[in-house]
Amino acid sequence: MTISKAEITNQAILEEALSLFSTQGFAATTMRQIAAKAGVSLGSIYNHFSSKEEIFLAIIKAKHPFLTMLPALGEVEASDLRSFVTAATKKVIEIYEEHPEYVNLFMIEVIEFKGVHAQLLLQKLIPDLEGFANRFRSYPDVTDEMNDLLLVRTYISIVFGYVLSTMLLNDIQVKTITDHSMEALIEVILHGIQRKTE
Amino acid sequence: MTISKAEITNQAILEEALSLFSTQGFAATTMRQIAAKAGVSLGSIYNHFSSKEEIFLAIIKAKHPFLTMLPALGEVEASDLRSFVTAATKKVIEIYEEHPEYVNLFMIEVIEFKGVHAQLLLQKLIPDLEGFANRFRSYPDVTDEMNDLLLVRTYISIVFGYVLSTMLLNDIQVKTITDHSMEALIEVILHGIQRKTE
């Protein structure tokens, strides 16, 4: 169970590469930057990975948002729909607040690799999406107007849009746009923006 | 009012650069690619723009999603909240279905330029956001649980998340995830995912 020196170097390369890719993009990140930050020479990297793209792929396979989000959602426990949506949404937002670089990684893959890995991952994860849908279905008051995948797709895309906008707004300070925004989002997911007129 | 040859070339450079940037990213796009697609020599580009970045900036200033979306939203007319949300959402989705490159441009700017231009634009557009909020407020049955900017921010981030997920799902064919998805989104925005239990 000892960790070899090669393995340590391997992890250092992946970690620093993720940091650089997520802040600069794939093409703008150089192998020399990765080498410098990982504390190895340029040539040495190629003893661990055959190319820059292979480093990116290794990171995608370990850290893509689809992968890091779904298991977390699987763990959420709640006794009613409101608690479930609240807990699940908080969980997802928590993950991306802790790891905004995963969101950037996702966007970079969509642009610079045409989203091929995101699409492959999504194909593989459809069973997990069904599992998440079943969680929704276990609450009797969830809407019956959408099929399972559509419900999950709509939920995830709403939360993801929120996460992205938060990352953007975090830097400009317009407090009124970000204050209580998660609570507002959860209310909209549960009840929409139209008041009951009864 | 004649259009000079310089102006035609200028527009050709901007158009082709947008196409290349949006599909490859900024760093991965070369001045030679832009020159070739625009039908001018590499050297000629520099009679129009002093650098690759200046081309990108000119495109951002003309085509950023924030700029192309808000005026369109301003035009929407509707007699009740449901019609307004339906029309506004359709309008936004229409724009991005016609111009997915604007969405890519936005993501590229966020990654490769740290979102500085998006943030500057957002600051400038806050009055327009207020205007859009007032459109919501003109309907008596809109929720009163959010302030103006928060309401608009929540609405826009939801629609944007949907647009992004559609771009991703368009390529893989899991029909059940995309069928009637816009109708589903509008229902969720209006009423949420919780059924009325009356």
Next chain:
DNA sequence: CCTACCGATCGGTAGG
């Protein structure tokens, strides 16, 4: 694992 170096290509500019 490093130093030195390759074929090629990068963004940008020279003179005419």
Next chain:
DNA sequence: CCTACCGATCGGTAGG
């Protein structure tokens, strides 16, 4: 004298 543009090449850097 101006504009728009060319062929050739600059100093540096890319992935390997």
